[in-house]
Amino acid sequence: MSETKKRSAKRDLITAAAARVFAERGYAQARMADVAAELGMRAGSLYYYFDSKEGLLAAAVEDRVALAVAELESIVASDDPVEAKVRRAIEAHLLVFDEHAALYGMFQTEHLDGIVPDLARAVDERGRAYESLWVGLIEEGIRSGELRPRIDPWVTMKAIVGLCNSTLFWFESDGGMSPELLAGRFADLVLGGVMA
Amino acid sequence: MSETKKRSAKRDLITAAAARVFAERGYAQARMADVAAELGMRAGSLYYYFDSKEGLLAAAVEDRVALAVAELESIVASDDPVEAKVRRAIEAHLLVFDEHAALYGMFQTEHLDGIVPDLARAVDERGRAYESLWVGLIEEGIRSGELRPRIDPWVTMKAIVGLCNSTLFWFESDGGMSPELLAGRFADLVLGGVMA
Amino acid sequence: MSETKKRSAKRDLITAAAARVFAERGYAQARMADVAAELGMRAGSLYYYFDSKEGLLAAAVEDRVALAVAELESIVASDDPVEAKVRRAIEAHLLVFDEHAALYGMFQTEHLDGIVPDLARAVDERGRAYESLWVGLIEEGIRSGELRPRIDPWVTMKAIVGLCNSTLFWFESDGGMSPELLAGRFADLVLGGVMA
Amino acid sequence: MSETKKRSAKRDLITAAAARVFAERGYAQARMADVAAELGMRAGSLYYYFDSKEGLLAAAVEDRVALAVAELESIVASDDPVEAKVRRAIEAHLLVFDEHAALYGMFQTEHLDGIVPDLARAVDERGRAYESLWVGLIEEGIRSGELRPRIDPWVTMKAIVGLCNSTLFWFESDGGMSPELLAGRFADLVLGGVMA
DNA sequence: TATGAATGAGCATTCATTCAT
DNA sequence: AATGAATGAATGCTCATTCAT
Structure with missing residues (x-):
């Protein structure tokens, strides 16, 4: 033992x-x-x-893929207003990435399907589950009137997730900005845009 | 000949x-x-x-890296209002990516500095030039009052560029949506956010 | 034609x-x-x-291998005293080498038998013929009393030919000394040695 | 260890x-x-x-090149008469070649400067050192009157070294003659010539 | 006659993998 | 539990050779 x-x-x-x-x-x-x-x-x-x-x-x-999905699940399930959920979800995304940057970096940058097809498939499934949760959240916001009725939930999800994912290529939390702060800025952008 | x-x-x-x-x-x-x-x-x-x-x-x-920079340069230099410039710049980004997806994909997914250091350095420089143009555009918008005064130009640039770059991982123009349409949605998000 | x-x-x-x-x-x-x-x-x-x-x-x-043999043949066949024949033969050797240095250099420095076995064999035969002529000349000198009776004709031949061949590795006639002069020094050495 | x-x-x-x-x-x-x-x-x-x-x-x-030089050095430095030194030096040369024929053969027959320039340069230097020792020995003999005053030290050196080197192309000690015996014959030739 | 283009065999080299110790 | 040693498959690259033009 x-x-x-x-x-x-x-x-x-x-x-x-x-x-x-x-x-x-x-x-x-x-x-x-x-x-x-x-x-x-x-x-x-x-x-x-x-x-x-x-x-x-x-x-x-293997072991670490499930984390993000579980976290997002609990956020979506909560009673917060959608705006708060979006803020928390973005922050959770960046925090997970910050902690396991090396790991998630591999998902983006490696051609895993050519190397470990089974694993790639499994990871893909997790990814789809993660995306579904986001789409659900956005649709919830549209239904409740908190989000604009005209936005495309799927495209919006791709945009948000892509935005968060892209931090893998440049963000380092020891570079001066905390992931929480960055998440706040991202959420501001996603929620309110940049126009005055 | x-x-x-x-x-x-x-x-x-x-x-x-x-x-x-x-x-x-x-x-x-x-x-x-x-x-x-x-x-x-x-x-x-x-x-x-x-x-x-x-x-x-x-x-x-080599030859193809300069394109995007040149294009953004001309957009930024034009007399359009900042909102229009941002829209055009995002569209240009997605159009270039759509045409040379394979090429630009490599920049994101390969560890080129470990393989072709000189090339990686050259590409990096172009990238920085591209980012500078975006930062300049955002600052121009802030100065002119078209963009919110509180946004961080650099973070905003990273967000926009990262958002556009992330399309490399999923977008295919023969999948039903045109790059122009997608660019429009992205610009809507970036400019106005998703809140109702 | x-x-x-x-x-x-x-x-x-x-x-x-x-x-x-x-x-x-x-x-x-x-x-x-x-x-x-x-x-x-x-x-x-x-x-x-x-x-x-x-x-x-x-x-x-191919064509050029026969030259040296023919020349030595005529020298040996002449009526000169052995000393003169040796002098002439050494000079002929160096002159041929000087003119066709590149060619003969290959015989020495390449592993031709691993590359062109037939040719190597043919060249080898020529070489043996050449050596035989030298051995004959030396034996003639011993018989006639012009050369010391105790020298070993074969070893002496190997020495003389080896000595001449070794010029391939360093001698260049445009370096100040003529092949004729060098041949004279070699002949002096071979015939009379260096002792006072 | x-x-x-x-x-x-x-x-x-x-x-x-x-x-x-x-x-x-x-x-x-x-x-x-x-x-x-x-x-x-x-x-x-x-x-x-x-x-x-x-x-x-x-x-x-690498490791084996220094040997011959060191050996010749000690011979030259000894108190023997020049004739004895020459005999010993020739014998040493042939003995080294006999033991490391394969190795030294490569120096002669390979175009090392086209393959391993640095190594070729290093070997060349050793070679020049070796030749200098021989030239010195010959000059010593001339000064002391043991060798003929008219011989050219450098050409004589080239002849002796070339003669010894040429054994690489044919001599095998298991062929009946010992390297010591061959060295003796060579020394006889070099010192006294072949004339009766 | 000469060439541009293509080929394929051959070889040095790398590296994941095995295994006896 | 770890290592030194050896392996073999894979692959980039070279170059003699071919051939249509």
Whole structure:
């Protein structure tokens, strides 16, 4: 049991390192030796914990995908007005990204379907679920009169999610601005636009 | 001259094919044989036109990067009101992306600095120039009173550009919606927000 | 006939260029394009004159190998005293080398048996004939009492020929010393040694 | 430490095999697979010990070049009469060649400057040092009256060194004659010539 | 006669993976 | 649990060679 725990802890260390390395250099450019070096180990040793590079990628990704969906689910289900929900959802999105930037970066930048098709499919499904929740939220706002009746819920969702996702390519929370503040600005833009 | 033209035309065919293949599978996963096959050729033949895989990537990218910057430049320099400029700029962005989706996709999804550092640097510079133009446009709007005085020009620029860039991951113009229409929706969102 | 002559003349130009290029870069490192460039042509054009790179090598070598043997033959057959014959033979050797340095350089420096076995065998035979003539000359000198009775004819031959051959690695007649002068010094050394 | 020793020992085995293969087939014609096969390994495995084919060549050559120079240095510095020094130097030359024929063969027969310029330069310098020692020895003999005053030290050096070097192309100590015996004959020739 | 274009075989090199220790 | 060593498949690249024009 203690052995098992130690092994599991080490696995976590490795997946974390892998997520970092994969995100930084790209999955294809990253070598197993790079991941191992990050941990002061040798490439061969990783195979004591994982079957393959793809397996390592899968493990690095698998557990953490569910988080964002669950969070958004609870936000949507709450009794807040839609405006508040949108604000909270955007903030939640950026906070998750901020914490797991390396991980989510891989979803955007890697051609995972050519590498780990099963995993890619699973991730895709999660993504669709996430998008559905957003669409539902927007439709709720339109129905309740809080959002403009003429906006296209699906396009709007794509815009908001795309906007949030794009932070992966440039935002670093240690760069002066907090993710919460950035989320506020984004929400302002999305809700009220820039026109005077 | 005719020979030169033919050669140049073939080079263009190859770079186009390369951009497609690189964008689809990712630069690292793409084999020279894939690019060649796209043209009914064999891998070795590509070396008659290009020195290396990296050279092919560079050629595929190089010439076309300047376009977007030039276009935005002329839009910003025009006499339109800022609102119209923003609308036109967003539309121009999406139109360029629609036409060269494969190409611009690579900028987002590949870790080019690890592969072709010089090219990556050059592309980066263009990107910064593009962003500067947007920031200038937003500041102009604030000064003229057309845009809200409290918005942060840089963050707003990042939001708009990120929003437009994110279409690379999902938008296909043959999917029912024209890029012009999508651009209009995006401009509505950016300018006026979603609140009723 | 005129056509044939022109073709033959061109073939000679090509073999000369090939000998030069092969000797300079080594047969394996030399590309057909290098040989062609030496003549302001393209690689493919050489195949109008020669079947293959090996054929080109063979042609470059073939005709000229007989020269040295024939010359030495006539020297040995003459009525001069052995000392004079040795002097003349050494000079002839260096003169041939000086004129066809590129060509003979290839015999020494290339692993021709791994590349053109038939040619290598033919060249080898010529070489043995050449050596036999030298051995005969030395034996003649011993018999006649002109050369020391205790020297080993074969080893002596190897020494003399090796000595002459070694000039290929350093001697250039435009470097200040004439091949005739060098031959004289070599003959002095071979005949009388260096001891006071 | 033991690990390091084992690794180093293996590296030596590989460089030895490489020297053999390179000398036999020529560097360009030799495949990494050939070198590996000589050791019962596969080509890829060599890269665990060396960076590249060129690196392997460099390693094969590097350490062993200094030997001959050092040996000649000590001979020249001794108190023997010049005649004895010359005899010893020739013998040393042939003995080194006999032991490392494969290695030194490459210096003569490969166009190393086109392949590993740095290494070629380094080897060249050693060669010049070696020649300088010989020239010095000959000048010493002339000054002391042991050698003829009229001989040209540099040409004489080239002759002696060239003579010794030429053995690389034919001499094999298991062919009946010992290198020591051959060296003796060469010294007789060099010192006293062949004339009766 | 010469060339531009294309080919395909060959080879160096990389790297995930295995395995005895 | 980890490593050093070895492997083999994959792939970029070179270059002799072919051939239609």
